[in-house]
Amino acid sequence: MELTSILQGIISLVLILGLSPLFVGLVNKQKAIFTGRIGASLLQPYYELMKLIKKETINATSSSFISAVTPMINFIAVVIAAAMLPISFAHPLISFEGDIILFAYMLGLARFFQVLAAMDIGSSFEGMGAAREATFAVFAEPIFFFTVGSIAFISGFTSIYDIYHSIRLDNLSFVVFIIVCSISVFILAVTECSRMPVDDPNTHLELTMIHEVMILDNSGIDLFLYQYSSYIKLFIYVILEASFFYPFAVQSYTLGIIIFLVVIFILSAALAAVETITSRFKMKNIPHYLLFATAIGILNLLIYTFTR
Amino acid sequence: MQNILSILFCLSLFYLAVTPRVKAYVAVLRFQGILLTILLMVPFVEQFSVFAVILPATLFIIKVIIIPRYINKIILELDIKRTIEPTIQQFNFLLLVIFSFIVIFLASSILSLTTNIETIPFASGFAAVTVGIFIIIFRKKLIVHVCGFLVLENGIFLFGTAVASDLPIMIEIGVLLDVFVVVFLMGIALNRISSTFEGFDVTILRRLKD
Numbered sequence: 001m002e003l004t005s006i007l008q009g010i011i012s013l014v015l016i017l018g019l020s021p022l023f024v025g026l027v028n029k030q031k032a033i034f035t036g037r038i039g040a041s042l043l044q045p046y047y048e049l050m051k052l053i054k055k056e057t058i059n060a061t062s063s064s065f066i067s068a069v070t071p072m073i074n075f076i077a078v079v080i081a082a083a084m085l086p087i088s089f090a091h092p093l094i095s096f097e098g099d100i101i102l103f104a105y106m107l108g109l110a111r112f113f114q115v116l117a118a119m120d121i122g123s124s125f126e127g128m129g130a131a132r133e134a135t136f137a138v139f140a141e142p143i144f145f146f147t148v149g150s151i152a153f154i155s156g157f158t159s160i161y162d163i164y165h166s167i168r169l170d171n172l173s174f175v176v177f178i179i180v181c182s183i184s185v186f187i188l189a190v191t192e193c194s195r196m197p198v199d200d201p202n203t204h205l206e207l208t209m210i211h212e213v214m215i216l217d218n219s220g221i222d223l224f225l226y227q228y229s230s231y232i233k234l235f236i237y238v239i240l241e242a243s244f245f246y247p248f249a250v251q252s253y254t255l256g257i258i259i260f261l262v263v264i265f266i267l268s269a270a271l272a273a274v275e276t277i278t279s280r281f282k283m284k285n286i287p288h289y290l291l292f293a294t295a296i297g298i299l300n301l302l303i304y305t306f307t308r
Numbered sequence: 309m310q311n312i313l314s315i316l317f318c319l320s321l322f323y324l325a326v327t328p329r330v331k332a333y334v335a336v337l338r339f340q341g342i343l344l345t346i347l348l349m350v351p352f353v354e355q356f357s358v359f360a361v362i363l364p365a366t367l368f369i370i371k372v373i374i375i376p377r378y379i380n381k382i383i384l385e386l387d388i389k390r391t392i393e394p395t396i397q398q399f400n401f402l403l404l405v406i407f408s409f410i411v412i413f414l415a416s417s418i419l420s421l422t423t424n425i426e427t428i429p430f431a432s433g434f435a436a437v438t439v440g441i442f443i444i445i446f447r448k449k450l451i452v453h454v455c456g457f458l459v460l461e462n463g464i465f466l467f468g469t470a471v472a473s474d475l476p477i478m479i480e481i482g483v484l485l486d487v488f489v490v491v492f493l494m495g496i497a498l499n500r501i502s503s504t505f506e507g508f509d510v511t512i513l514r515r516l517k518d
Binding site (some may be wrong): 285 | 315318319322325349405410413416417427428431
């Protein structure tokens, strides 16, 4: 790998790590505006993270070493996944043949350890949250493999960077295909980052929580790592979706960057709008909501398998 | 272009499989009507003829304006509840639909090897027929059965455009008239049933024996 591409990779990783709380702030601000409030400042997530660092870490007496190592493993796995993402035209830090599998399972590893840690603490609420998280993950994983996997299948590449580079918008059916894929990636993002129709990030009732309930007993630096990695995770999925619009960067780098930023802004508005106008689904309705996104992926795959 | 419209058609079928609301069924019917109209309008980009506008125009008026309005009116008048009341879990229903999609796409790709058909519109039409039948089988409400029937009919229409590029216009218009009359009769029947019995749950109708 050349020096410039390593530099590009480092810069994009730093951008992802630095800007992810800002994105959450943006979504929260827009949500506040939609509901007629002024809302917290855009930088509020940064302040919250700063506050958490200063606090003391307390572990439950019943917890084992798993609770101690999980926040770090969770954070590192998410950061490694973030290092594989191309921001617009930039070459990612980690990129090799077949890295979509590693990408999916790095996020899977993070979730696995989080579920383990929630069970480890021994609180019944957290066990319930872990059960829910694991159940919905079963339905969320096929979405990733059927959508991103189907683009990999069509383009013939297995690295995220190459896949996004092979997208061309001059073919009209490819445009529809990308739009359809971005619907299911949006549903995936909403699910994995426990946003509104699946999980309410602001809920205060343990019985209805999914993701938040698993980190109830964490504090201080542990909670900081969990929160920060959940911000990064949301940003990762947003970038995954925004990268579908990469082809605009072929003409000029500035146009590519501008469109990238515009798409990210539109996505934040879409997230905020969805969270404002919809209420949470009943727990039993979530599986078929997720299966719907999988169905879209399967449809893509079917169309491109049988009609070439 | 035909392929893109067919893909959108398939997406609307998936939406039908997950939505629990009667209103959404009517909205999807309207959406499918618009898709079919655009599908018929596509050849006009190259050559325009006044006579050929008749079919899309009739289709638009009947499928996008009259039938959805009529169904909405029935829903309002008879005060039908908003949920569709499926007889099996929505999750299983969607699995069934996905499975049938896979089988249909396989079958039509095999068919397209020997005969001259457009695979995607053919398969989507076929899928719409299947989903329409599934809706009629696995839902309790009569009004949803009417919607299922209309989806089935849309499927046959798409199917027709995939197999033969231009069917005689009179036949298509005749079919449209038939469909409209059937929906109209269904409405009258629904009115009758509701004035004679409480509600129109198909499971209760089973008890009507002579």
